[in-house]
Amino acid sequence: MNFDATNRWVGCFTQPADAKQMKHHVIRITVNGDRHTLAVAPHWTLVEVLREHLRLTGTKHGCGTGDCGACTVLLDGRSVNSCLTLAVEVDGREITTIEGIASSGGELHPVQDAFIAHGATQCGFCTPGMVVSSVQLLATNSRPEEQEIRHALGGNLCRCTGYTKIVEAIAAAATQGEEAEG
Amino acid sequence: MRPTTPLHRPHPHESARLHVTGGALYVDELPEARNARIGLIVPAGVAHGRVVRIERSRAESAPGIDAVLLASDIPGEALIGPIAHDEPVLAGDEVRYAGQPIALIVGESLEACRDAAGLMRFEIEELPATLSIAAAIAEESFFGDPHIIRRGDVEAALESAQTRVEGELSTPAQDHFYLETQAALALPLEAGGWQIFSSSQNPTEVQQLVARTLGVGRHRVVCDVPRMGGAFGGKESQGALFACLAAIGAARIGRPVKLRLTRREDMAMTGPRHPFWSTYEAGFDRDGLIQAFKVATYADGGFSLDLSPAILSRALFHLDNSYYIPTLRFEGRICRTHKPSTTAFRGFGGPQGMAVIEDAINRFAERTGRDPTSVRVRNFYGEAPRDRAPYHQRIPEPRLSRIHSELSADAEVESRASEIAVFNAGSLHVKRALAFQPVKFGIAFTNRILNQAGALVHVYRDGTVQVNHGGTEMGQGLHTKMQVVCADELGIPLDNVRVMRTSTGKVPNTTPTAASSGSDLNGQAIADACAKLRARLGPVAAGMMGRACDEDLCFEGDRIATTDAERSVPFHEVAMQAWLERVSLSATGYYATPGISYDIEAGRGCPFFYFAYGGAFVEVALDGRTGRHRLLRVDILHDVGNSLVPSIDRGQIEGGFLQGVGWLTCEERIESPDGRVVTLGPSTYKIPAAGDAPRELRIRLLDRAGESRTIGGSKAVGEPPFMLALGVVTALRQAVAAFDGRTASEVELRLPATPESLLRAIETRAG
Incomplete structure (x- = not known):
């Protein structure tokens, strides 16, 4: 039997054919407090724009299908998978990546401190997404129960740690935040 | 322990701050990658076929495309591989698995390359494919000869055994699912030189295979590994292909x-953990002691040899797990199939081997109505003659009984067992069960040659130090441990020691970072280099203190002091003085593990340097209506010797255990009837998520566990905890049995024990 081997596989690429001919749109976005004006094709994803155009490589390519959470960023303060978010959709909006979680002076967020102190990182590849999801969790729920932490991390996969130290780190960061407020 | 040493204390991962701020660089984002052209691999779509024609001209002239390469464009040798050179860099005349790279497109962007891929045309004549272990056995499609280990007259011992248990077991494939997929960057340099960056556990092999593929001497190629976003064995041999592809693309343009x-x-092109299919017969006496164990096991090696012989060996070496077996016959073969080449994965055959004897013990306990924990404990290795492994190596002082008794107390086993019995009596739909799993794991590369390591340590004139060693950092904390070892050896603060990224230009001819041996081997090599530096700095310091140049000195607290502590000088002043006196401040270190040997023909020898031990009590809850299960509580007591960095070792134990749980309960790699993997992402291939981790996980490191002859008295930790997860299977089997309460009846549970599989097991018993 003769057949076209490639076409069976090209089917998995999400790209439309002749993508280059597609019209670019100008978007204005704020990333970690910096304003950018960019011309983007309609099929470009936010993670591509962050990594390839803005050189913010802390946000990772993981699965490309919104299942692993390695590309998690904050969009107007809410966590999203930047691999499932089209760049044209975020025109006029505010994005925080892992590079924008610490203060501009380099002072770490309590979640970041806690991840370091609790040994919650191993290879570090899921860590940016984990930290961003955790920051959002604590922004909406300052004293989460353990089950709430696990639930909030449901969209972030880690292959190294077994999650225990990550959950402990987030719980500790929450406690620390409460003490700071009190 | 010296007061200021960082050894045996918890420390954060040396890159932790970079991890949490997004500053940690992986191959894809190195500054050197910025202006690189992009490579796209075109995979073949059939499992087995003859390549009739490939049409590439339209793709070559597509916008933004620099080149389209086929097998015939490889400048050097077209075949690579870690043991045999039997893997085409690109498929030539024959396609041997669905997903095999057949063309490489190089262009200005991934987008341009993808558009060009759609313009290529392939004519491939499809051929019959061997797609399962059963098919390979029927067709006698094997790599090499059987590996056989035997002791005594196993048939006679089986005949005379009180109880004879027969069974078969399939253990599943497992995708590595490292979060960072395979990546490589190739830079052509001046004068025919090459700089390769690879996400690889084995930079020396990448250097060697890139040189081979390009047809140049190895001295032309330097391979650096910055860090990996996980590897787990999946980048021991299989990172090399992608480095070779990047290199031939770069050579072309x-x-x-x-x-x-x-x-x-990644999930389509690279190979997973070897699936194994085993049949066995086990004979037990009236006390439940194993008398005989006969096993025939088959590993699916995929299309090429890769590391399969070593993986099969380790599987056979772990068919005993923690138990003494007086008479035995183990036979293993590697099947050749039309699938991606299966490869190293944490445990390296050990889990597949151990699963077989655990299955035999479970069946024996189920059939005879015995307590499976007692059967396990009773069969532990012990005093002579119960101290000989199947391959005749002596098992000195097994720590198994101690681990079991300490852990039973820690885990409050007695009271919880009665609580569970009460719970189960009152619960119709959910049953709980508690099981014990011991692990004994042999440490060393079973291939003697690989048990060597090198290091290069530089002291600078301000007293700060750079360490280079042959190991790679994949998240396991090796660099943190090596930083600690070096700081301890020179008596200087941790912050003054920087571990450099792994480079074949700094430490040559290295061994892969594998077999859990990274810190054992490289730690000793660093210690050797530091000993040389101390021997050179000592006389300089002695001279500065007005003492005899051969006086013993103490390197401690960033100072070099007399042993009576009367005089001391700062380390950095000694470094400067050494330079002024023209004393070398740079040293290489080397280590070769003593005493490793194994005769594969005879099935005898000492393939291991020492053994690591561990134990776990696992409690599960199983819902008989849905097959859903939860890990309620897991207690682990693990023997890591004197832990170099306890916080790092705990992380390895937690992560290893949960990865094992994934292998045994939720990760199911599904292939289509024509041999294509269909579970190509996390939406269909389920690795454990945060909610799948044990609700309660208590880990303790065994105390008074120092190992002689190892760095800092420590033991390897990367792989052994993975196999503790076998306890989950035992617990689930007990929970299945609890639904009908019938004793003296075996459980039929297929692995992985997904909810579907568990429901089937419950229904099978119900008839």
Whole structure:
């Protein structure tokens, strides 16, 4: 039997054919407090724009299908998978990546401190997404129960740690935040 | 322990701050990658076929495309591989698995390359494919000869055994699912030189295979590994292919080329853990002691040899797990199939081997109505003659009984067992069960040659130090441990020691970072280099203190002091003085593990340097209506010797255990009837998520566990905890049995024990 081997596989690429001919749109976005004006094709994803155009490589390519959470960023303060978010959709909006979680002076967020102190990182590849999801969790729920932490991390996969130290780190960061407020 | 040493204390991962701020660089984002052209691999779509024609001219002239390469364009040798050179860099005349790279497109962007891929045309004549272990056995499609280990008259011992248990077991494939997919960057340098960056556990092999593929001497090629976003064995041999592809692309266009696979491509092109199929017969006496164990096991090796012989050996070496077996016959073979080449994965055959004897013990306990924990404990290795492994190596002082008794107390086993019995009596739909799992794991590369390591330590005139060693950092904390070892050896603060990224230009001819041996081997090599430096700095310091140049000195607290502590000088002043006196401040270190040997023909020898031990009590809850299960509580007591860095070792134990749980309960790699993997992403291939981790996980490191002859008295930790997860299977089997309460009846549970599989097991018993 003769057949076209490639076409069976090209089917998995999400790209439309002749993508280059597609019209670019100008978007204005704020990333970690910096304003950018960019011309983007309609099929470009936010993670591509962050990594390839803005050189913010802390946000990772993981699965490309919104299942692993390695590309998690904050969009107007809410966590999203930047691999499932089209760049044209975020025109006029505010994005925080892992590079924008610490203060501009380099002072770490309590979640970041806690991840370091609790040994919650191993290879570090899921860590940016984990930290961003955790920051959002604590922004909406300052004293989460353990089950709430696990639930909030449901969209972030880690292959190294077994999650225990990550959950402990987030719980500790929450406690620390409460003490700071009190 | 010396007061200021960082050894045996918890420390954060040396890159932790970079991890949490997004500053940690992986191959895909190195500054050197910025202007690289992009490579896209075109995979073949059939499991087995003859390549009739490939049409590439339209793709070559597509916008933004620099080149389209086929097998015939490889400048050097077209075949690579870690043991045998039997893997084409690109498929030539024959396609041997669905997903095999058949063309490489190089262009200005991934987008341009993808558009060009759609313009290629392939004529491939499809051929019959061997797609399962059963098919390979029927067709006698094997790699090499059987590996056989035997002791005594196993048939006679089986005949005379009180109880004879027969069974078969399939253990599943497992995708590595490292979060960072395979990636490589190749930069052509001046004068025919090459700089390769690879996400690889084995930079020396990448250097060697890139040189081979390009047809140049190895001295032309330097391979650096910055860090990996996970590897787990999946980048021991299989990172090399992508480095070779990047290199041939870069050689063709004379510019840097970068390759990074998508998750889907990675899961289709690279091989998983070897699936094994085993049949066994086990004989037990009236006390429940194993008398005989006869096993025939088959590993699916995929299309090429890769590391399969070593993986099969380790599987056979772990068919005993923690138990003494007086008479035995183990036979293993590697099947050749038309699938991606299966490869190293944490445990390296050990889990597949151990699963077989655990299955035999479970069946024996179920059939005879015995307590499976007692059967396990009773069969532990012990005093002579119960101290000989199947391959005749002596098992000195097994720590198994001690681990079991300490852990039973820690885990409050007695009271919880009665609580569970009460719970189960009152619960119709959910049953709970508690099981014990011991592990004994042999440490060393079973291939003697690989048990060597090198290091290069530089002291600078301000007293700060750079350490280079042959190991790679994949998240396991090796660099943190090596930083600690070096700081301890020179008596200087941790912050003054920087571990450099792994480079074949700094430490040559290295061994892969594998077999849990990274810190054992490289730690000793660093200690050797530091001993040389101390021997050179000592006389300088003695001279500065007005003492005899051969006086013993103490390197401690960033100072070099007399042993009576009367005089001391700062380390950095000694470094400067050494330079002024023209004393070398740089030293290489080397280590070769003593005493490793194994005769594969005879099935005898000492393949291991020492053994690591561990134990776990696992409690599960199983819902008989849905097959859903939860890990309620897991207690682990693990023997890591005197832990170099306890916080790092705990992380390895937690992560290893949960990865094992994934293998045994939720990760199911599904293939289509024509041999294509269909579970090509996390939406269909389920690795454990945060909610799947044990609700309660208590880990303790065994105390008074120092090992002689190892760095800092420590033991390897990377792989052994993975196999503790076998306890989950035992617990689930007991929970299945609890639904009908019938004793003296075996459980039929297929692995992985997914909810579907568990429901089937419950229904099978119900008839």
